Amino acid sequence: MIKYIIRRKTPLAWLQLIKAKGRFFVALSGIAFADILILMQLGFQSALFDSNTRLHNLLKTDLILISPKAQNLGLINTFPRRRLFQAADLPEVASTSPLYVRLGIWKNPESKIDSSVIVIGFNPKSNPLNLPEVQRNLNLIKYPDKLLLDSFSSPKYQTTIAQVSQGKNISTELQGRKITISGLYEIGASFTSDASVITSDQNFLRIFSQQKPGQVNIGLITLRPGNNPSLVAAKLRSRLPDDVKVLTRQEFIDFERKYWETSTTIGFIFGLGVVMGFLVGVIIVYQILYSDVSEHMAEYATLKAIGYSDLYLLNVVFQEAIILAVIGYTPGFIISTGLYMLIRNATKLPLIMTLGVGINVLILTIVMCTISGVIAMQKLRSADPADIF
Numbered sequence: 519m520i521k522y523i524i525r526r527k528t529p530l531a532w533l534q535l536i537k538a539k540g541r542f543f544v545a546l547s548g549i550a551f552a553d554i555l556i557l558m559q560l561g562f563q564s565a566l567f568d569s570n571t572r573l574h575n576l577l578k579t580d581l582i583l584i585s586p587k588a589q590n591l592g593l594i595n596t597f598p599r600r601r602l603f604q605a606a607d608l609p610e611v612a613s614t615s616p617l618y619v620r621l622g623i624w625k626n627p628e629s630k631i632d633s634s635v636i637v638i639g640f641n642p643k644s645n646p647l648n649l650p651e652v653q654r655n656l657n658l659i660k661y662p663d664k665l666l667l668d669s670f671s672s673p674k675y676q677t678t679i680a681q682v683s684q685g686k687n688i689s690t691e692l693q694g695r696k697i698t699i700s701g702l703y704e705i706g707a708s709f710t711s712d713a714s715v716i717t718s719d720q721n722f723l724r725i726f727s728q729q730k731p732g733q734v735n736i737g738l739i740t741l742r743p744g745n746n747p748s749l750v751a752a753k754l755r756s757r758l759p760d761d762v763k764v765l766t767r768q769e770f771i772d773f774e775r776k777y778w779e780t781s782t783t784i785g786f787i788f789g790l791g792v793v794m795g796f797l798v799g800v801i802i803v804y805q806i807l808y809s810d811v812s813e814h815m816a817e818y819a820t821l822k823a824i825g826y827s828d829l830y831l832l833n834v835v836f837q838e839a840i841i842l843a844v845i846g847y848t849p850g851f852i853i854s855t856g857l858y859m860l861i862r863n864a865t866k867l868p869l870i871m872t873l874g875v876g877i878n879v880l881i882l883t884i885v886m887c888t889i890s891g892v893i894a895m896q897k898l899r900s901a902d903p904a905d906i907f
Contacts, residue, residue: 531834531835532841533841534838535841535842538813541810545802545842545846545850548798549799549803549846549886550589551800551850551852552850552883552886553795553850554850554854555798556792556882557854559789559790561861561869561875563788564793567779568890569592569706569708569709570708570774570775572705572868573619573647573714574767574770574774575771578647579646579739579740580766581605581744581750581751581766581767582738582764582769583601583764584735584762585597585735585762588763588773589622590710590775590778591636591710592636592865594620596729600732600733601758602614602616602759605758608750608753608757610750610753611740611741611750612740612742614739614740615640615641615646615736615737616640616641617638617639617640617738618638618640618726619636619639619736620729621710622636622637622692625691627678627688627689628674628677629692635714636713636714637692638714639677639716640718640719642659642660642718652666652716658701662724663696663697664698665692665700666717667679667713668676668715669702669703669704670705671713672707672737672866673864673865675713679702682699683702692715695724695745703716706866706868713837738895739763747767751766752800759862796886799883799886800841801890802890803839803843803886803890806842806890806895811835832895838891843883843888844884847879851871863868
């Protein structure tokens with residue numbers, strides 16, 4: 519009968535798994551749970567990086583100047599504006615412009631509770647953001663104390679956003695100064711703050727009156743066509759004093775990403791969550807496979823007695839691990855995708871299930887179950903026909 523089963527190529531691994539249906543579904547639930555944990559941690563980690571670099575990606579610039587003391591966009595510090603004038607002397611440079619960015623405190627227009635907000639200021643004549651909504655509303659921010667609000671901000675601002683979208687002006691206080699929200703644009707919330715606003719450079723300096731006009735937070739440098747940003751950046755580094763740092767667009771993005779990845783506990787926590795999910799999965803699958811091997815030791819010993827090698831028997835256990843990995847991954851992926859959507863709608867964070875993340879976690883799940891199978895196989899090696907007969 520056993521030889522008939524093998525000759526007919528019946529999936530022995532599958533038959534053994536479904537024989538104990540309760541244990542089989544417990545195993546699938548455990549793998550699904552581990553996958554959900556891993557996928558959610560990776561999703562939050564990706565949202566952390568993406569949400570905090572969206573402004574960086576929207577800048578219409580080739581090179582960026584920042585203070586060497588800058589830590590991230592919320593703690594950007596300042597440097598002398600004359601460095602932009604010095605950079606403009608290079609023949610490769612087409613134009614330069616300052617960008618003002620600071621983390622401010624404003625009264626939530628709805629609850630009147632103080633909240634943090636990213637304030638962005640620039641000269642309306644040289645819009646540095648690749649946002650159509652900002653371009654259409656440039657005339658609004660030219661007026662004193664007029665601001666634009668991110669319509670993808672935290673849901674707690676939805677009433678304000680709805681009123682502004684209907685053409686109403688909403689007044690509140692920012693840094694103790696009365697301001698008016700007159701228009702909208704779209705970027706999205708981040709881990710730095712739950713909202714952002716845009717205004718003119720003049721309004722920015724009125725709001726943050728302690729910041730001198732000669733001190734800027736970010737310098738934007740546009741090059742003439744045909745110039746290599748990396749080469750020009752190296753040239754500027756050799757010419758400008760050490761009170762300013764020269765970065766390419768990608769280096770500016772990496773600068774922000776590195777801060778959240780290595781300088782904050784939140785990046786470490788998400789990474790630790792992935793490791794914990796992996797270990798949980800390894801332990802769960804190992805327990806299931808070990809129990810399965812222990813329960814069928816007599817059958818394995820019989821197969822060895824009639825001539826089947828250890829390699830064949832080990833392959834059966836390995837197949838069980840792969841089956842558990844693939845089937846257990848499916849509900850974990852589906853549930854995680856739904857949670858991504860739910861959290862994205864609730865927080866406006868860019869929590870998106872990408873094909874790359876899905877494939878990587880599937881591979882990780884297979885590795886996880888394979889490791890469990892390898893450990894469980896040690897029990898199988900002790901299957902001795904002499905113990906049965």
